[in-house]
Amino acid sequence: MTQACNRTEEMAEEQRDILKLSCDWLSIQEVVEAVGSTSCGAISVFIGTTREDEIDGRKVIGLEYEAYELMAQSEFTKLCADIRKCWPTVMHICVHHRLGWVKVGEASVAMAISSPHRxxxxxxxxxxxxxxxxxxxxxxxxxxxxxxTNWKENSECPWSKLGSVHRTMK
Structure with missing residues (x-):
């Protein structure tokens, strides 16, 4: 009986970290299924969509996304390690992000994270x-x-804030 228990422990599920950058439509179902686990009772999901907005009298009709894909994968690996350091019970992490044209109302990012508890x-x-x-x-x-068109700065980026301060000081 003890041997069977040990085998079960040895066969413990490995954590999955998935980043997908694609010009294709995002499948929320695919993201959710990627983090599913019988050991987890919670899957939290975030879906970011392109919102209709008006800036200086101009209506936003969509967004165009670009990425430095190799660096994105490297930074995603660091992000997953950071998440697991803060929340050790997190089992699986999946992020799908659109590249290219994303019109108003469409999803640009879908992510899901599973853990035993919500x-x-x-x-x-x-x-x-x-x-x-x-x-x-x-x-x-x-x-x-x-x-x-207008390139957007994310307010979360530390370099954009520093860049703004630097540009103002000139």
């Missing part, structure tokens, strides 16, 4: 989106109804 996965998902915006090299350009 508290850890909920806190981890909040941390994940904040750190993703701050550290993962994914950039967005707003496209307006008059076809003008």
């Amino acid at each position: 508290h850890d996965s909920q806190q981890a998902i909040q941390h994940c989106i904040e750190r993703l915006k701050a550290n993962i090299p994914i950039w967005k350009k707003e496209v307006y109804d008059n076809q003008e």
